[in-house]
Amino acid sequence: MLNSLTLILVCQLAGELASVWLKLPVPGPVIGMVLLFVYLMVRGGISDSMTRTADGLLGHLSLLFVPAGVGVMLHFRLLEDNWLAVSAALIFSTIATIIVTALMMKWLSKASAS
């Protein structure tokens, strides 16, 4: 448990360093995810301890967004100015993105299967 958590932190730290030094347009944890993925490929499998640690972290991923979500209270003022434009854009653009991505993927997987 401890060694896999350490490995995750090492990947994150390496990702943060790479992101800052190489000025990559991707945040450190996402690069850390790639690094851990590469490690798993090289190792050729996932240890039980890593499975437990990852399941523990990801089992309640929603919880981890609550503190940032509460931060919305600081910025209600910013939303007041353009609230109609903002809410319309958020809702319709999000729905459009979901529809386009899903239909494109569905269509392309069908095309490649046949």
Next chain:
Amino acid sequence: MNDLQGVWVYLSASPLLHLTMTMVAFQAASWVYNKAGKNPLLNPVLLSVIVVVCLLLITRTSYQTYFEGAQFVHFLLGPATVALAIPLYRQFDKVRRSALAILSSILAGSLTAILTALAIGKLLGASQATLVSLASKSVTAPVAMGISQQLGGLPSLTAVLVILTGIIGAMLGPLVLNLIGVKDWAVRGLAMGTASHGIGTARALHVSEVAGAFSGLAMGLNALATAILLPLIWRMFF
């Protein structure tokens, strides 16, 4: 009464109170969500945020004080993002088989997110700074804030819009996908992660590991796509 005041002052100075508040609010929200058969409209992030914000407003607690406790939970977002490599590794065969379709779909989704947000915002008279923040709303917060800063937007507004987009996607995404008849978990996850980053991924993981893996992958790739595409599009139109 004075004793109670004393206890309150003591407790609110330590991170324990607000950390516990976050956990209890989330437990309660999860209970409601699970009782309702994981109905996406009762998103546990949204419910917990509403409860915590109300408690903070009632007790006149600043976000800064709250965050001193809640930062311990917030910190785990980084390691959890790294841990998304595990579901991705388990589903890698599936990913490899449709790599080209995945890349094209995320690219199409990324363009849709940027262009529709800009078009709707412009049409309804949003300011330039708001437009930048709207255009980067679908990607994970640190990337979105970086892009909007680079293009003259407001990083703090961007962070709020990113969170709201995540919650909207997690709530409406499953309903929209049902409506258009998409049943494949891989496709559903890909769409959720592209449109609504980590909060969409969290919802995807609630229902299926395949969806979670594709959603985490889409979140990472859309961050990359938007970081490259949005500055180009912005210079073309503004």
